[in-house]
Amino acid sequence: MSNSSLHPDDATESLGGNVCRCTGYAGIKRAAVDSISVFENGKSGERNHLENLITLNFIPHYFRAIKKQLEEISEGNKSIEKKSSVVISGGTDLYVQRWENLVRGKGNLISQDKKLSGISKTGKQINIGSATTIEEIKSSKLLQKYFPQWNYYLSLFGSLPIRNRATVGGNIVNASPIGDMVNILLALNSTVHLKDGKKKRSILLKSFYKGYKSLDKRKNEIVEKISFQIPSKHSFFNFEKISKRTYLDIASVNSSIYIELKSGKVxxxxxxxGGVAPIPLYLSSTCNYLKNKTIDTETIKNAAEISSNEILPISDARGSADYKRLLLRQLLYAHFIKLFPQLVDPEKLL
Structure with missing residues (x-):
């Protein structure tokens, strides 16, 4: 209801992650449509959006003061230099696991720090502040300009409420081997920019992970931003994700690819x-093999074989090690079939 224009599809997306999957969808959807109708028929052009919502009893009157209260909370958390507190960005991972400790302890909330938020273009580089939310990244016109399927790729990341809280910095530092955002950023050969007070340094994202949940990050450093080069006019990009459900689910295996061609050669x-090693994995040997190659069916089969030797999947609730190895092979095939259908014969890949 906070949107200035209301549509049933937006209402359905906003409810994502909050609805039991066993029943109730039809009634909730009808209620959302009815609410939009009530609002549209009762709103007045003489009142702003917030006042219309209050007048029509969609939200309590005390919401008039919420913005000011949130600003006051943000004022109290501006400093990111407190050494004794736990640094929290969106908190969508930590608050699920350790919420009692965090709400009672000294949490250093950096998600409201405007210096750490935003998406910008500097020369031939795109910069994303570490506190920028996944939904802000998903909705970025700048990123959609360079990646036509960007909005769809990021729609596979959690639900809208989670994307509104989760940040790119948190996704990187969380170091999940199956994180979607970090998987995409790895394929863009991104750089992580770290800071500790006035001290700053940068490191390639593919070198940032040292082992399971182990980072090349010093004790008091935070991620300031992530950056990558603007894609060339001769580039191609694709993201693939396999999960039990298309939406609102964690990947079993995911993969991204960025490729540039010149005169038919890579x-x-x-x-x-993702999902095939203890860390978000960059397939170095596979990439080295494909450089200067012409794309054809046999080359892609060889590349998939090399990738199989780079990974170390384990059996868990999302599938056996052999199954995940097969999934990655199929995702690699999918990249090239989608991007270069005229160069790869799907039947010969079987």
Missing amino acids: TTIHISA
């Missing part, structure tokens, strides 16, 4: 793989 290539 000049630049970056491929990532």
Whole structure:
């Protein structure tokens, strides 16, 4: 209801992650449509959006003061230099696991720090502040300009309420081997920019992970931003994700690819793989093999074989090790079939 224009599809997306999957969808959807109708028929052009919502009893009157109260909370958390507190960005992972400790302890909330938020273009580089939310990244016109399927790729990341809280910095530092955002950023050969007070340093994202949940990050450092080069006009990008459900689910295996061609040969290539190693994985050997190659069916089969030797999947609730190995092979095939259907014969890949 906070949107200035209301549509049933937006209402359905906003409810994502909050509805029991066993029953109730039809009634909730009807209620959402009815609410939109009540609002549209009762709103007045003489009142702003907030006042219309209050007048029509969609929200309590005390919401008039919420913005000011949130600003006051933000004022109290501006400093990101407190050494004794736990640094929290969106908190969508930590609050689920350790909420009692965090709400009673000294949490350093950096998600409201405007210096750490935003998406910008500097020369040939795109910069994303570490406190920028996944939904802000998903909705970015700048990123959609360079990646036509960007909005769809990021719609596979959690629900709208989670995307409104989760941040890119948190996704990187969380170090989940199957994180979607970090998987995409690996294929863009991104750089992580770290800071500790006035001290700053940068490191390639593919070198940031040292082992399971182990980072090349010093004790008091925070992620300031993430950056990557603007894609060239001769580039191609794709993201693939396999999960039990298309939406609102964690990947069993995911993969991204960025590739540039010149005169039919691969000049630049970056491929990532998630769910097949203890860390978000950059497929170095596979990329090295594909450089300067012409794309054809046999080359892609060889690349998939090399990738199989780079990974170390384990059996868990999302599938056996052999199954995940097969999934990654199929995702690699999918990248090239989607991007270069005229160069790869799907039947010969079987």
